[in-house]
Amino acid sequence: MYAVKAMPRPRSLTPAQLADAALAVLDRDGLTGLTMRAVGAQLGTSTMALYRYVADRDELESLVVERVLDGVDMRPPADGPWPDGIRELVDRVRAAVGAHPAVVPLLPAHRHRSPGILRWGEAALAVLTRGGFAGTRRVVAFRALLAYVVGAIQMEHLGALAGPGTAVIAALPRAEFPLLAETARAAGAVGPDDEFGGGLDLLLDGLARQLDG
Amino acid sequence: MYAVKAMPRPRSLTPAQLADAALAVLDRDGLTGLTMRAVGAQLGTSTMALYRYVADRDELESLVVERVLDGVDMRPPADGPWPDGIRELVDRVRAAVGAHPAVVPLLPAHRHRSPGILRWGEAALAVLTRGGFAGTRRVVAFRALLAYVVGAIQMEHLGALAGPGTAVIAALPRAEFPLLAETARAAGAVGPDDEFGGGLDLLLDGLARQLDG
């Protein structure tokens, strides 16, 4: 292996450039616009050149997810009450994802393989552990937190009740969905941050109560 | 309009048959296998005949979602403590979806338009209202509940921590993700029901605490 006869042409792209280009396409044209051809055009290369960097479209999506999560500070906040630490961690991913809403549909599918999401999980577990959670309780707490965050972020970017989506529901047949219509109207006074944070607080309160009891 | 000259050939399919066929394809071949051609073949009709019943593939998916939710009892439980009512409602949808796991990725996108999901929301709001929630609090409670349910169901069927997905995480590099690895091992002792229900209980505890305080 040490006596290599010749070295090939060096790569003209970095994975980071590829990820940036794909993210740019995603931000501009949405998830349906994220095609191999579009990313190739964005980079000024052929479509097939991308396959020297990723095995398939799925891997390209992974690259995008990772790129969005790259800017997130994944260090667990070390001081302060543990619920504040969780809130901080949650807010960081929420902000990062909010800057690129089109990645939202990709998150559930890439949840297992994404190093970024795994690092976030590790940080969240560190905070929970510091708060006193261990064993089965920690498993359930962690999963509940993840479920809420995943669900709430999706709700937020697929038409929140507080937001443009409200109008749709407010126009529902009153007779059939009286409570939904009423709730949709009341939701106008609740901002996305209050909605997201309020739900998280409910979960954190439940966790705190479990620690006490 | 009353003197119609001739009546056309009657439809040979019912929407229900179409929904059943699509659901059968979805169950058998997964979401990627749910194509117009496959559903046409399943029904023994041409592909294009489907377009007499649905405008496009998206509408076909709506039909499938509705079919899955059709069997769910959407009447809000009228007696017993309100948290038990919520648990009951949540368990019903979870069971229905669990019988057709491949629909899970469709749920977030169809959340707004699906009459079935709307009816579920109305029922959940009825229970929350009976429990004493109103105004802004009810908005936040409802949204938090929905976020948790949507998120938890997706986590459950896209590889739960307690479940087959555990193995993937348990194989993580220990040095980099010590807590995740440990949690994955501990998760082996937690069944999916305990995991799902435990998280829901945390949220319900938070809600109950809010009502008291």
Add this chain to the structure above:
DNA sequence: GCTGTAGGTGTACAACGTACTCCTACAACC
């Protein structure tokens, strides 16, 4: 310079959603 390697390009194909055109079968009339 020569050369071997891996990078980049172009072509091609199967499968998808669906627009368009034609044929067909039935209910309502004489």
Add this chain to the structure above:
DNA sequence: GGTTGTAGGAGTACGTTGTACACCTACAGC
């Protein structure tokens, strides 16, 4: 019971997707 108008169903065809394959190309090392 034949005729007819209507909407349903079938067939064909097109643009777009991911990607397999075969080819050419440019550079590091001799």
